[in-house]
Amino acid sequence: MSFQDGARAAEQAMRRVFPPTPLLRNDLLSDRYGADIWLKREDLSPVRSYKLRGAFNAMRKVMRDDAVFVCASAGNHAQGVAFMCKHFGVRGVVFMPVTTPQQKILKTQMFGGAQVEIQLTGDYFDETLASAQKFCAETGGHFLSPFDDEDVIEGQASVAVEIEAQLGRLPDRIILPVGGGGLSAGTRSHFGTNVQYTFVEPQGAMSLAEALKAGAPVDVSPINNFVDGAAVAKIGQRTFARLVGADLGDVLNIPEDRICTTIVEMLNVEGLVLEPAGALAVDALKDVSEQIAGQTVVCVTSGGNFDFERLPEVKERAQRYSGVKKYFILRMPQRPGALKDFLSILGPEDDIARFEYLKKSARNFGSVLIGIETLKPENFDRFRAALDAGGFTYTDITNDEMLAQFVI
Known part of the structure; x- marks a missing residue:
């Protein structure tokens, strides 16, 4: 064929x-x-x-009453296998990382019902996969690969x-x-x-x-x-x-x-x-x-x-990529009216999405984390020019991935 x-x-x-x-x-x-x-x-x-397609095709080709199907997955493959275990009325064991979101665990259990057992093991997928393969070796279970299987490929x-x-x-x-x-x-x-x-x-x-x-x-x-x-x-x-x-x-x-x-x-x-x-x-x-x-x-x-x-x-990632949201570390004078001076810089399409005092860096200055949303990326050209004209010292940290992990 x-x-x-x-x-x-x-x-x-x-x-x-x-x-x-x-x-x-x-x-x-x-x-x-x-x-x-x-x-x-x-x-x-x-x-x-689409993952239930490959699971269905691989399972139907080796189906027997005492079959135990095993997979390692924290997502769509697990749900496809669970759905098909319930359909065929066979036992399934799904290995998932301990860190799997509860929503994904509950959906897999919902699709599989009483036919599926979920085992949470390992912080990382490699550890989960090793546990699933060890289980298969010890019990004679049939391991269902999420992709690297000819019957799965044919099903997809x-x-x-x-x-x-x-x-x-x-x-x-x-x-x-x-x-x-x-x-x-x-x-x-x-x-x-x-x-x-x-x-x-x-x-x-x-x-x-x-x-x-x-x-x-x-x-x-x-x-x-x-x-x-x-x-x-x-x-x-x-x-x-x-x-x-x-x-x-x-x-x-x-x-x-x-x-x-x-x-x-x-x-x-x-x-x-x-x-x-x-x-x-x-x-x-x-x-x-x-x-x-x-x-x-x-x-x-x-x-x-x-x-x-x-x-x-x-939404955050989309806005940052589109250039309509940016984050700055702003060095602001610690004097009456400084905040008012800064707010006067904002244009009619600009909005403050975040404002957080971080650390007093000197007696007369403080550092502020500020997030600005606007309607058009080019509005930030005017915003930076106004900051420069106002004598504000600032750093654009929008694309600093390391720093963003801690403060954004």
Whole structure:
């Protein structure tokens, strides 16, 4: 059986469990980029990500009544495995780091019900993974990889099968987020060279790009975990074998803060709730805008498991990236009227978002942490000029990541 036939068979088998996720044309993005842009809404699957596809396909192929399925995950893979354990009525053991947010633990338990046992172990994922693999060795459990498994790759390729059927033709280009590579390997293996590809990684975890440069998977640790659904330190061996030959120029890396601007826009304008990895493909349109004019483009919104407790951080990152929010350490004279003089510098579109006295640095001066929000980035040119004219000493710490960890 060819890979394409296997992917089609997997997609048909899934219909007993859940319907195809929608493929929806997006007018906002189509008008903005002068293209026919469609979103493959994997964020609308039963577990709000595509991960249950690979879990389903891998589990159905080794199914037996006494099977025990084991995975290590703190996110979408855990929820996909849990959902399928409940569907098949088999036992599942999900290993999660001790630091996993309670919301993710509760969702995994909700999807799995009585069929799933959750074990919290290790502060870091490597420790959690080692515990899961040790458990499998001792009990004979079947380990379910989140991406580096041929059956998982075949299951993720069902996304491509649905796109072709729903669109009624092949798209000119498909834009895919990349973490461990299961979705991109499956899609590329199904479509072959019949479409153009844009693979998108977060800037803090460029495992595919570095693997293509080296000719083999390489560990890119330490990684930035903000885009947790795609933050993988080393792309899979099997997934990379299916991505060998991809053009390095088709692999983009997106700054984590820029991804936040797309999350906020999609939420505020389109009402779409996307996790950071789920927004990668949409955000990448900014970088391929000149290439896609007149094309039919499909962006895979891979997940929507967004914890709204993260929204203030996402908004903060988006504002800082867009240049409409900045932080300064201001050396202010300790005299009557000094604060009034400073406030007179603010323009009609400026707002104080934070004002905190930090430390008295001299008898006649004090240091203040101040955060300013404005409507247009260019307003800060006028603001700095006014500070200079007023004789204020200041330091812009907006992009100082080390300092920001402590004071922002």
